[in-house]
Amino acid sequence: MPYYIGDVIKDKQELIVRTPEEFKKSGIDVMLRTAVDGVDPAKGTVSLSTGQVLPYDVLVLATGAEAVWPGIRGQDLEGVFPLKNLTDGLRLKSFIETARCKKAVIIGGGFIAMEMSEAFRSRGMDVKVMDILPAPAARWSGELGLFILEELRSNSVEFLPETRPFSIEPGLQCRLRVKTSRGDLEADVVLVAIGVRGTVGLAESIGVKKGETGAVQVNFSQKTSHDNIYAVGECCEVFNRVSRRWIYAPLGDVANKQGRIAGQNIGGTPGVFPGVVGSQSFKLFGLEVATTGLTEAEAIKNGFAPVSEFIWGLPVARQLSRGEKLGLKMIADRSTGRLLGAQCVAVEGAVKRIDTLAVALWNEMNVGEVGYLDLAYSPFYGGAWDPIHIAAQNIARKL
C-alpha cells in the first residue's frame, strides 16, 4: 500500500488551486505520485519510492482514508468503483461516459450513496441503492427516514432495504450482476459506498498510537503520541464536544480545520482544535438533509437518558407557505435538559436550523433556553415561533 505525498490533479472541470510548479515558487516541494516506503522516527527520515531519503524535524501524517470494501467475490471486476477521492470520481465519470452506462447499483445507503443516486439520475441512469439497514441515511430516523425514502421514490431511485451483497459477477443484460440476499441486480456500473476507514498503515509501522476508533490518536494541537509527528484529516480522530469522546468523523471541513491548527502549532503559534459537535449535511434532489450532535442510540451509549421530539414545521411563516415540509427531530438529556442533537429534513431551511442548533450544542445549551433563542425572524425565513423554538419547548415540557 503506497502513501502519496499530496495528490494534485489538474482538470478543467474541477477546482484545483495550485500546481506543483506554483507550490515550488512558495518554496514547497510537492512530489506527486511518490510513495513513502517507510519512516524512521529515530533518525527523523522518510524513505521514498524514488530511493530518496528525506530528513524531517516535524512530520505530518495526512494519509487520509480509504474506502471500505464489502469483501465479496467480484468486487475487483471492471466497473466496480469506490468513491473516496477526486481520482476515484474522475475515473468513475469517465467509465460511465465511455461504457455508456445505463444502470447503476449502489452498495451502501449512507450520504455518499444518496448524493451519488442523484448524480446518476441526473445522467438519466436507472439507480438501485441497497443497504443492510432498513432505511437509507440511517442517522435520520423515523419520519425523517420516510421523508428521505419518499424523495428517492419520487425521483425513481429504488431503495432495497436489509439487502446484503453476496458477490459480483459478469451479467447477462449488463456488464455486471450483483447477487444479493434479495436476488440478482444487473448493472453497468457498481458503486461501493459502505464507508471509509483511516489509512493508518504508515502510522502503525512507526508505532504512532491509535485510538479506540482505529484512527490515529491526536491531542488538541493535532500532535500524535510522537512528539514531532502530527496527524490531520481522515487518518486521525477528533474530539466530540457533546459525547466528550474522541470519535472518527471523516469529513472535509473537519480535515481543513485540523490542518490549519497543526500548521499553526508547527509554525510556532499555539492553537487548539476545539472539536466537533457532529454536524453534517447533504442535498438529495429537492431536499436539504442535515444533522448535528448525537442520535438517540449514541446518546444512550454515552450514558445520557435521551428524550426526543419530532415536529413537522414550516421553513417560512404560515401565511407565505405553499406547503413546504420541514421535519425536525430534537434530542435532549432528560435529567439536565441539555440539548444533545438534532436532525432536520426540508425542502429549504434544514441546514439553517441545524447550523443554529450546532452552535447551541457547542455551548452546551439547555432546551429551555433554545426555546427562546433570538433568531432573525422574518415571515420569509420562518415563523415568529421557529420550528427550533417549538421543538425545544415541546421537549422542555417533557422533562
Place this chain on the structure above:
Amino acid sequence: MPYYIGDVIKDKQELIVRTPEEFKKSGIDVMLRTAVDGVDPAKGTVSLSTGQVLPYDVLVLATGAEAVWPGIRGQDLEGVFPLKNLTDGLRLKSFIETARCKKAVIIGGGFIAMEMSEAFRSRGMDVKVMDILPAPAARWSGELGLFILEELRSNSVEFLPETRPFSIEPGLQCRLRVKTSRGDLEADVVLVAIGVRGTVGLAESIGVKKGETGAVQVNFSQKTSHDNIYAVGECCEVFNRVSRRWIYAPLGDVANKQGRIAGQNIGGTPGVFPGVVGSQSFKLFGLEVATTGLTEAEAIKNGFAPVSEFIWGLPVARQLSRGEKLGLKMIADRSTGRLLGAQCVAVEGAVKRIDTLAVALWNEMNVGEVGYLDLAYSPFYGGAWDPIHIAAQNIARKL
C-alpha cells in the same frame, strides 16, 4: 387616545387564528373595539368606554406601539398612511386599489420602508424612498448599504438620501405633493415609516415605571414596577444580552416570547425571559438582509472597543457558485475577542449565517472559537470554510 383590548380582524387574505366567539368557548372574553378609559390599581379595576368596570387580580399591559409621525403640515391628509398593524395594512391596501395609486413616496428608509418598496413595486407602482440618513437600512453599513442600494436601484426604487420632509399638500398631477429638502415629490399615496414608539399612556396614567428608552420597564418575568401588573410586547423594554442594557426592540417574535413568559408566570409556573441579542431580518426583492448584535456605533456607546471585518463570501462552495454574492460584516471587542455583532446581505444564506451567529452571541463566544465552529458543511450550502469562519479568523488575527 383609546386603548383596545385585543383586535381580531377576519379577512380571507390574512391569517387570523380565532374569532371572539371561538375565544369565548375557551372561557376568554375578547372585547373588540372597546377602549379602556382608565385603570385603578388601588381598587384593581379597569373602566371601559362601554361604562363597564372590570375587576382584576393581574393586569397585563399589551398596548403595543404606535407609528411615529414626522409632525409636519399635511400628515393627516387622505392618502397618507402609517403601517403599524394589520388594520393599517388593510386600509392602505384598499386605498391603493380604490384610488388606483400609481406613485408612492415612502418617508423613512428602515426595514419597513424596504419591505413596502417591494410591495409597491410588485403592484407596478413607481416608488421613491426618502430618509434623513445617507443610506437606507442604516444598520447595514458600508459595503452592505451599497449592496442594498444597488438592489433598490435595479428594481427601479429611487432612494433619496439625506432628505427631510417639510410638508404634505394636495398635488398637481397626483393626489399629494411632499415638499422636501430636495424638492417636491408628487404621489398618490404616502407611507410614513420612520419608526414606532411604545404606547405607554395608560401605563403612565397609573404610575407604572418607564425605562430610559421611554417604554415600560419590566423585569425578567415581564412584571412591571407594580406587583400585579405585567407588560409584554411593543409597549415594554427588553434585555439585550450583548450590551447588558434594557433596550426598545419592537419586533413580533420578541413580543410573542414575552407574552408566553408572562402567561406562564401568571399561571403559576415560573419562567424568565432570557433576553435578545438583536437579531432581525427582511427580504428585499432578491436579497436576504439580516443582522444580529450591536453595530460598531452601539458597541462604542456600550464601552467596547470594536474591531470589525467585512468580507465578500459565497453562500455555496466555489465549484457550485454562479457568482451569488454574500457580504458579511463581523464585529468583535478588541480586548476580549468577544463577538459583538454581525450583518449579512446575500442572494441566499444571509439569515442562516446570522441565526448561527446569533446563537454564538447568545453564548458570548469569542471570535477565535467562532472561526472553528462545526457547521453542517456541504458544497450546496457553503464552503468547507464558511464565510463565518473566514470573517471570524480574519478578526482574530487583528486582535
